[in-house]
Amino acid sequence: MNKAFSLSALLLTFCILAGSTFSQPLPEPGDPENPSDIPEFYKSRLSDIEAELELLQKGKVERIAYSAGGLPLYAIFYGEKEDLNSQANYNSAVAARNPAFFAEKTSDTKPVVYFIGPVHGQEGEGISGLVNLLHIAETGSDYRGREWPELQAFFAEFRVIIVPSGNPDGRRRNPYDTFKGLPEEIMTKYGQGTQQDGTLWRWPGAKSLHPMKGDVGILGAYFNDNGINIMHDDFFDPMAAETKAIMQLAKEEAPDLSVSLHSCSCTPFVIQNSHAPLFMKKRIADFAQQLNQAFIAGDLPHRPENWGLSLEDDDPEFPPRASFNLVSALHHASGTMSFTFESPHGTLEDGTSYEELLDIQLVLYREIFSYIRDNRLIWEK
Ligand SMILES: [Zn+2]
Numbered sequence: 295m296n297k298a299f300s301l302s303a304l305l306l307t308f309c310i311l312a313g314s315t316f317s318q319p320l321p322e323p324g325d326p327e328n329p330s331d332i333p334e335f336y337k338s339r340l341s342d343i344e345a346e347l348e349l350l351q352k353g354k355v356e357r358i359a360y361s362a363g364g365l366p367l368y369a370i371f372y373g374e375k376e377d378l379n380s381q382a383n384y385n386s387a388v389a390a391r392n393p394a395f396f397a398e399k400t401s402d403t404k405p406v407v408y409f410i411g412p413v414h415g416q417e418g419e420g421i422s423g424l425v426n427l428l429h430i431a432e433t434g435s436d437y438r439g440r441e442w443p444e445l446q447a448f449f450a451e452f453r454v455i456i457v458p459s460g461n462p463d464g465r466r467r468n469p470y471d472t473f474k475g476l477p478e479e480i481m482t483k484y485g486q487g488t489q490q491d492g493t494l495w496r497w498p499g500a501k502s503l504h505p506m507k508g509d510v511g512i513l514g515a516y517f518n519d520n521g522i523n524i525m526h527d528d529f530f531d532p533m534a535a536e537t538k539a540i541m542q543l544a545k546e547e548a549p550d551l552s553v554s555l556h557s558c559s560c561t562p563f564v565i566q567n568s569h570a571p572l573f574m575k576k577r578i579a580d581f582a583q584q585l586n587q588a589f590i591a592g593d594l595p596h597r598p599e600n601w602g603l604s605l606e607d608d609d610p611e612f613p614p615r616a617s618f619n620l621v622s623a624l625h626h627a628s629g630t631m632s633f634t635f636e637s638p639h640g641t642l643e644d645g646t647s648y649e650e651l652l653d654i655q656l657v658l659y660r661e662i663f664s665y666i667r668d669n670r671l672i673w674e675k
Contacts, residue, residue: 321469322512325480328470333648335437337425338418338471343368343458346425352432352449358457359539363519365462367536369543372431373453376403378548384629393629394673397548405666406453408549408630409659410540412556413524413620415464415515416485418472419637420555423655424458430656438649442656448663455547460554461524461536464515474640474648478559481639487514501526505533525554529623540620544628550666552624552632553658559641561595562654565634566603568616570625577669578633579603585661592657595638595646631671 321327332338337346347355352372359367378397387395399405409427412420426436427445431454434446448454459465473481479494486500488511500506500514505521516523518534527537544552556565564582566575582603589596609615624632637654638646646654 317466319467319469321480321484325483326476329472329474329476332472332474335426335652336422336472336648337437338422340365340459340462340465342425343421346428346458350428350432353428353456358543359535361461361463361518361536362522362534363463363466365466367460367462367539368458369539370428370456370458371453372449372456373404375453375547376406380548384545384548384627388629392673392675394675396629397673398675399548399550399671399673401670401672404451404453405670406455406547406549406551407662407666408455408544408547408552409457410552410554410620411456411458411460412465413460413536413540413554414485414556415459415461415466415468416470416473416481417555417557417637417639418465418468419557419639419651419655421459421465422652423555423637423659424456426652426656427659428456428458436652436656438652442660445656445660445663448660448667451667452663453547455543455549457540457543460540461515461518463518467513467519468515472640472648473559474646474651476641478639478641478643481559481641484512485514486516488512525620526617527620529618529620529627537620541623541627544624544630544632548628549630549632550670551662552621552628552630553662554621554624554632554634555637555655556634557637557639559639559643560636561597561644562589562635562637562658563597563601564603565636566605567621567625567633568607569618569622570632572605574625574631575603575605577631579605580669581631581633581661581665584665585658588657588661589654592653594650594654594657595644629673 353370357366358369382395384396430442431449486495489509490511506517507521522534532538621632638644640646
């Protein structure tokens, strides 16, 4: 191998490596460009996660999986892991009439919260929120310089697990770092993807072909590079390494609460876990109302004052319509209080500002900690 060749090989390797991590495709001709006026504090890129990981002093980072496209899936941990004295898997422990056989959670153990960043790659609001949360854990301030002392203090009382992006493949394929100020239709095109003739798959049509292979023009950011929507993997035999890793953490950590962060062109809200037991649905409904009140008090986008979640287990008119999804699986594998949260995107239709998008995330996180502090389930033998 001559010198010139080895240098060009080196350069090529570098370009492939750099490209595989951070290169972002361009929108199709005629579609709006990626917004260029994104504020510094809005940290929705994979490179923002990588930069934050370099700054960690208190949190411990682990690579818990590689995505279908070869990207690392990270988890960051704060607080010592308690000895859960586990002697049975969760459902066997419940059948033995006490979840403490799966995980002992006495009042002198640290509660555990599990933040699962967007498994849908067009929903970058959760990445931005979690990167700012990491910064608060480390420094006390978000990337606007605003202090969150109450939020930072929770890191001393809890074990906290943060997966900043649940689907780095989808995030990498998304040409937009935000849909702020863009039409919902553009988010739909690149989020759920298109068919070969350019027809948009849309929601919920994008779930009707899974894995998303075959009649695919643009593979939506919903999916990993193998066409898997992690929200709707086969949880009894997972197809994606990302899903397995997210589930494995729940089984090892027995989180008191797990949240899956999503976004839509909407006002913010919690989605009920439609396949959780009634006692857990009631807790989720209570939390959803507490959170909506916090949005109202904070002068943030919110649902109506009297809004609330259903405790029905399906559509009574036309069942089945409520799927057993990632958050259902998390509950049944670990007993965790698990639900989906939907943030706005800031599209033309929902009109939310960058400031509000970040505040919605941080208020959600604060309310999650305070809810578990005040309403923890104690499991003891
Ligand atoms: Zn989503």
